[in-house]
Amino acid sequence: MSVGRRLRADGSSPLDAHETVRIDRSDSVERYRFVCPNGHTDWDKTNNHIWCRSCRQQAENGDDVHPEHWEIVDKKTDEEIPWSAVEISADRGAWSAQSP
Numbered sequence: 001m002s003v004g005r006r007l008r009a010d011g012s013s014p015l016d017a018h019e020t021v022r023i024d025r026s027d028s029v030e031r032y033r034f035v036c037p038n039g040h041t042d043w044d045k046t047n048n049h050i051w052c053r054s055c056r057q058q059a060e061n062g063d064d065v066h067p068e069h070w071e072i073v074d075k076k077t078d079e080e081i082p083w084s085a086v087e088i089s090a091d092r093g094a095w096s097a098q099s100p
Protein backbone atom coordinates (compact mmCIF):
# COMPACT_ATOMS: atom_id res chain seq x y z
CA MET A 1 0.00 0.00 0.00
CA SER A 2 1.28 3.41 -0.82
CA VAL A 3 -1.37 5.61 0.54
CA GLY A 4 0.06 9.05 1.16
CA ARG A 5 -1.00 9.03 4.71
CA ARG A 6 0.11 12.11 6.48
CA LEU A 7 0.43 11.99 10.18
CA ARG A 8 -0.81 15.33 11.26
CA ALA A 9 -0.99 16.43 14.82
CA ASP A 10 -4.59 16.41 15.89
CA GLY A 11 -4.02 17.91 19.27
CA SER A 12 -4.85 14.74 21.14
CA SER A 13 -1.35 14.50 22.54
CA PRO A 14 0.04 17.19 24.80
CA LEU A 15 3.32 16.71 22.97
CA ASP A 16 1.86 17.79 19.67
CA ALA A 17 3.13 21.08 18.41
CA HIS A 18 0.53 23.78 18.30
CA GLU A 19 -0.75 24.77 14.90
CA THR A 20 0.82 28.00 13.75
CA VAL A 21 -1.27 31.05 14.48
CA ARG A 22 -0.62 33.96 12.19
CA ILE A 23 -1.50 37.29 13.71
CA ASP A 24 -1.96 40.39 11.65
CA ARG A 25 -1.17 43.13 14.13
CA SER A 26 -2.16 45.87 11.75
CA ASP A 27 -5.70 44.57 12.21
CA SER A 28 -7.09 46.08 15.41
CA VAL A 29 -9.45 43.17 15.97
CA GLU A 30 -6.60 40.67 15.98
CA ARG A 31 -4.40 43.05 17.89
CA TYR A 32 -6.87 43.10 20.78
CA ARG A 33 -7.73 39.45 20.51
CA PHE A 34 -4.29 38.09 21.28
CA VAL A 35 -2.93 39.27 24.59
CA CYS A 36 -0.13 38.45 26.98
CA PRO A 37 -1.07 36.23 29.96
CA ASN A 38 -1.73 39.42 31.91
CA GLY A 39 -4.10 40.77 29.31
CA HIS A 40 -1.92 43.29 27.52
CA THR A 41 -1.86 43.91 23.80
CA ASP A 42 1.52 45.54 23.41
CA TRP A 43 3.75 42.47 23.39
CA ASP A 44 6.30 41.50 20.83
CA LYS A 45 7.71 38.23 19.67
CA THR A 46 11.46 37.97 20.14
CA ASN A 47 13.84 35.19 19.19
CA ASN A 48 12.95 33.02 22.14
CA HIS A 49 9.99 34.41 23.98
CA ILE A 50 7.14 36.88 24.06
CA TRP A 51 8.10 40.21 25.55
CA CYS A 52 5.42 42.51 26.93
CA ARG A 53 5.95 46.22 27.30
CA SER A 54 3.11 46.70 29.79
CA CYS A 55 4.35 43.89 32.02
CA ARG A 56 7.78 45.49 31.91
CA GLN A 57 6.26 48.77 33.06
CA GLN A 58 4.38 47.02 35.86
CA ALA A 59 7.58 45.31 36.94
CA GLU A 60 9.34 48.65 37.01
CA ASN A 61 6.56 49.95 39.20
CA GLY A 62 7.23 47.21 41.71
CA ASP A 63 4.64 44.63 40.68
CA ASP A 64 5.64 40.97 40.78
CA VAL A 65 5.29 40.35 37.07
CA HIS A 66 7.74 39.33 34.42
CA PRO A 67 7.82 40.86 30.96
CA GLU A 68 8.86 37.59 29.34
CA HIS A 69 6.23 35.03 28.49
CA TRP A 70 6.24 31.66 26.80
CA GLU A 71 2.75 31.94 25.43
CA ILE A 72 0.02 34.40 24.61
CA VAL A 73 -3.72 34.07 25.11
CA ASP A 74 -6.43 34.08 22.49
CA LYS A 75 -9.22 36.00 24.22
CA LYS A 76 -11.78 34.63 21.79
CA THR A 77 -11.19 30.98 22.64
CA ASP A 78 -9.34 31.33 25.97
CA GLU A 79 -6.65 29.20 24.43
CA GLU A 80 -2.98 29.60 25.19
CA ILE A 81 -0.79 29.78 22.14
CA PRO A 82 2.86 28.86 22.70
CA TRP A 83 5.55 31.21 21.50
CA SER A 84 6.72 28.74 18.90
CA ALA A 85 3.32 28.73 17.22
CA VAL A 86 3.00 32.50 17.01
CA GLU A 87 3.68 34.08 13.68
CA ILE A 88 3.41 37.80 13.23
CA SER A 89 2.34 38.91 9.80
CA ALA A 90 2.35 42.49 8.56
CA ASP A 91 4.80 43.23 11.32
CA ARG A 92 6.32 46.08 9.40
CA GLY A 93 3.05 47.78 8.72
CA ALA A 94 2.03 51.31 9.50
CA TRP A 95 4.71 51.87 12.11
CA SER A 96 7.72 51.69 9.80
CA ALA A 97 6.31 52.26 6.38
CA GLN A 98 9.06 54.75 5.67
CA SER A 99 11.99 52.41 6.16
CA PRO A 100 14.05 51.89 3.01
Ligand SMILES: [Zn+2]
Pocket residue numbers: 036037038039040052053054055056
Ligand atom coordinates in the same frame (compact mmCIF):
# COMPACT_ATOMS: atom_id res chain seq x y z
ZN1 LIG B 1 1.73 41.97 29.69
